[in-house]
Amino acid sequence: MSKNYTPKIISFLCKWCSYTGADLAGINRSQYPTAILPIKVMCSSRVDPVFLIKAYLRGADGILVGG
Amino acid sequence: MSEKIGIYVCECGPNIASKVDIEKIMQELAKLEDYKNKELIIKNHKLLCSVKGKIFLENEINENNLTHLVCAACSPRDHDTTFINVCKKTKLNPYLYQMVNIREQCAWIIPDKEEATSKAIRMIHAGMDRVLYQQPLEEKPLDSNPDVLIIGGGIAGMEAALTLASKNRSVYLVEKSEELGGKSAKLKELLPRQCVSLNTLRRKKSEIQSNRYIKVFTNTILDSIVGFLGNFEIVIKNVNGSGNTTELLAGAVVLATGFNLTDVSSLNSYNIKKEDEVYNALEIEEMLSANGKITMRNGNEPGKVALIHCVGRPEVGYCSKICCDYLLKIAKLIKDHSPKIEVTELYKHMCLPNKHDEDFYKLVKQKGVNFMKIKNANVTGTTINFTDITDAKKKLNVDMVIVGTAMIPSSDTVKLAEELKLDLHETGFFQEAHLKINPVSTNTDGVFVIGGAHGPVGITESMLQAQAAAGKIFTQLIPGQKIIPEIKVSEILEAYCTGCQTCLDVCGYGAIYFDEDKGISVVNEAICRGCGNCVGSCPSGSIRTKHFTNPQLYQEVKEALR
Numbered sequence: 001m002s003k004n005y006t007p008k009i010i011s012f013l014c015k016w017c018s019y020t021g022a023d024l025a026g027i028n029r030s031q032y033p034t035a036i037l038p039i040k041v042m043c044s045s046r047v048d049p050v051f052l053i054k055a056y057l058r059g060a061d062g063i064l065v066g067g
Numbered sequence: 068m069s070e071k072i073g074i075y076v077c078e079c080g081p082n083i084a085s086k087v088d089i090e091k092i093m094q095e096l097a098k099l100e101d102y103k104n105k106e107l108i109i110k111n112h113k114l115l116c117s118v119k120g121k122i123f124l125e126n127e128i129n130e131n132n133l134t135h136l137v138c139a140a141c142s143p144r145d146h147d148t149t150f151i152n153v154c155k156k157t158k159l160n161p162y163l164y165q166m167v168n169i170r171e172q173c174a175w176i177i178p179d180k181e182e183a184t185s186k187a188i189r190m191i192h193a194g195m196d197r198v199l200y201q202q203p204l205e206e207k208p209l210d211s212n213p214d215v216l217i218i219g220g221g222i223a224g225m226e227a228a229l230t231l232a233s234k235n236r237s238v239y240l241v242e243k244s245e246e247l248g249g250k251s252a253k254l255k256e257l258l259p260r261q262c263v264s265l266n267t268l269r270r271k272k273s274e275i276q277s278n279r280y281i282k283v284f285t286n287t288i289l290d291s292i293v294g295f296l297g298n299f300e301i302v303i304k305n306v307n308g309s310g311n312t313t314e315l316l317a318g319a320v321v322l323a324t325g326f327n328l329t330d331v332s333s334l335n336s337y338n339i340k341k342e343d344e345v346y347n348a349l350e351i352e353e354m355l356s357a358n359g360k361i362t363m364r365n366g367n368e369p370g371k372v373a374l375i376h377c378v379g380r381p382e383v384g385y386c387s388k389i390c391c392d393y394l395l396k397i398a399k400l401i402k403d404h405s406p407k408i409e410v411t412e413l414y415k416h417m418c419l420p421n422k423h424d425e426d427f428y429k430l431v432k433q434k435g436v437n438f439m440k441i442k443n444a445n446v447t448g449t450t451i452n453f454t455d456i457t458d459a460k461k462k463l464n465v466d467m468v469i470v471g472t473a474m475i476p477s478s479d480t481v482k483l484a485e486e487l488k489l490d491l492h493e494t495g496f497f498q499e500a501h502l503k504i505n506p507v508s509t510n511t512d513g514v515f516v517i518g519g520a521h522g523p524v525g526i527t528e529s530m531l532q533a534q535a536a537a538g539k540i541f542t543q544l545i546p547g548q549k550i551i552p553e554i555k556v557s558e559i560l561e562a563y564c565t566g567c568q569t570c571l572d573v574c575g576y577g578a579i580y581f582d583e584d585k586g587i588s589v590v591n592e593a594i595c596r597g598c599g600n601c602v603g604s605c606p607s608g609s610i611r612t613k614h615f616t617n618p619q620l621y622q623e624v625k626e627a628l629r
Contacts, residue, residue, distance in 0.1 A: 006182075008627070008628050010624055010627060010628065019144075020144065022171065022172050023142045023144055023168075023171040023172065025171075025176060026142075026170065026171030026172055026173075026174075026175035026176050027171060027175070029175055029176070030176060031176055031177070031178060032176055034177055034179075034182045034183070034185075034186050036172075037186075037189065037190070037193075037627040037628070038168070038172050038190075039193075039620065039623055039624060039627065040143070041599065041615060041620070042555065042596075042597045042598050042599050042612065042615055043598035043599055043600060045573075045598060045599060045600035045603055046598065046599030046600065046602060046603060046612065046615060047603065048602065048603045048617070049603075050617075051620065051621070051624065054621055054624065054625075055624050055628065058624065058625050058628045059628050060624075060628055
């Protein structure tokens with residue numbers, strides 16, 4: 001694995017809470033790794049387990065469901 | 068017509084431009100020429116949300132005949148609506164546009180410019196691919212009914228009814244007891260000027276009775292309700308023997324179901340029997356209103372009276388806000404009538420939040436009322452064993468005890484919450500949509516909560532909330548104006564639905580019903596909020612949420628991972 005390897009973490013973020021929280025982190029100029037790739041959903045309950053399997057098959061290194 | 072995607076990168080002044088390399092993004096995107104056989108228009112702009120930016124975007128859409136639009140800018144929470152409104156001015160359907168948040172969730176959280184730039188490019192790719200899978204959606208305006216149902220005819224419900232009726236709104240005022248007025252009808256005097264409450268209330272009651280826009284139903288409760296903002300179908304039931312039901316239509320519902328007082332005999336620190344001279348504040352107010360003086364059960368005047376604050380507060384876990392005020396008022400009323408009665412107030416905290424309270428407190432002290440700060444008290448009959456603030460254990464024998472008990476939700480709160488799909492706060496009162504920025508609305512559009520049903524409030528706050536709810540209704544339900552429900556809702560594909568009804572159980576809004584004839588579940592689009600909970604639960608995969616479909620989300624995930 002190369003030294004500069006950046007993992008890819010698909011993050012399903014609920015529009016009402018965690019997506020808003022991620023916005024707040026930005027507004028506060030907090031820092032978190034580039035690895036986080038946000039995907040907005042209307043509610044974390046929308047995240048079908050199949051999404052996780054598909055994301056892993058496509059090469060995700062981790063998945064975060066925020067809700 | 069060939070498909071043309073417009074990709075516009077906003078610099079947000081220096082906000083994005085100083086943190087990501089706009090040049091690099093443009094170069095990388097330019098390499099995508101002939102992207103999936105689509106024509107790409109790629110441009111950057113200093114500030115897309117500015118007046119000039121919006122005109123620029125509008126012209127770009129029109130001149131290039133864009134079929135899809137991607138704006139890489141700030142959070143959609145800031146300017147999604149701005150760009151949707153730009154699309155609405157053009158031929159481009161606003162649901163063929165996608166916003167990519169390269170400010171809050173990229174530029175502002177990554178200190179390294181190179182890393183931020185590569186993440187921004189990745190996010191824009193994901194947005195571009197998602198937008199290709201988006202479908203045009205059309206808003207479906209619905210007729211709305213401007214009439215209002217108010218449940219609870221206390222001071223809050225009456226004020227809301229009068230405010231709404233003052234602008235010719237038809238109001239149905241439903242009260243479960245036989246008379247309007249609620250708890251405040253029992254009060255002897257009102258703080259701080261001691262005006263006689265009955266006169267004020269009588270005036271309101273007669274105004275309501277003579278108002279042709281207000282229809283009052285006493286001895287009546289809510290039987291059932293279905294619907295949504297602008298279109299509620301309501302059945303009310305007479306509880307006075309007949310059990311007659313009446314069907315009503317309304318556009319909004321105001322809950323003004325009031326509060327109850329904690330039953331003092333249910334508290335561990337109170338060992339009292341029914342015949343003991345222990346009264347709550349409302350019982351005292353009723354006594355004062357009826358004969359103007361305080362008497363014991365044997366008809367004699369008490370020699371010594373103790374008033375205890377914060378009764379039940381530790382048990383319920385919150386301050387009821389108005390009890391210190393009204394116990395001061397009762398002490399004053401007793402002293403005004405019989406100055407020789409010895410009055411002692413035992414308090415843990417003196418909660419005096421209103422601007423007139425301090426003066427009133429001084430006035431009551433001047434009347435000769437004793438105040439004693441205590442840590443806790445145990446009451447057996449009319450004997451009070453208490454610990455004062457020096458930790459000394461003391462005993463006080465009196466002829467009468469008056470308790471300032473905690474306000475609790477009224478008994479029908481849970482049933483109403485279930486009927487209307489409302490959340491309850493952990494204290495058991497109705498939960499407001501947002502304590503600060505949306506304090507009288509609830510999580511169900513078109514349903515408002517005011518007065519004691521909202522939490523412990525006095526008359527002033529009840530009036531404020533009633534007027535606020537009326538104001539909300541005036542702005543949300545305008546006679547003759549159609550309402551536009553959420554467009555990104557779930558839909559059930561008839562051909563695939565097996566009628567298992569799993570979705571009915573998981574829907575938190577009650578937006579899905581079962582069509583017995585067809586044997587399938589159906590979404591009421593006006594109630595659905597598009598959360599997609601049903602989509603994940605559907606075993607046959609027959610539900611999709613518009614604008615958040617599986618292909619759209621898969622595509623976004625796939626490109627984000629490329």
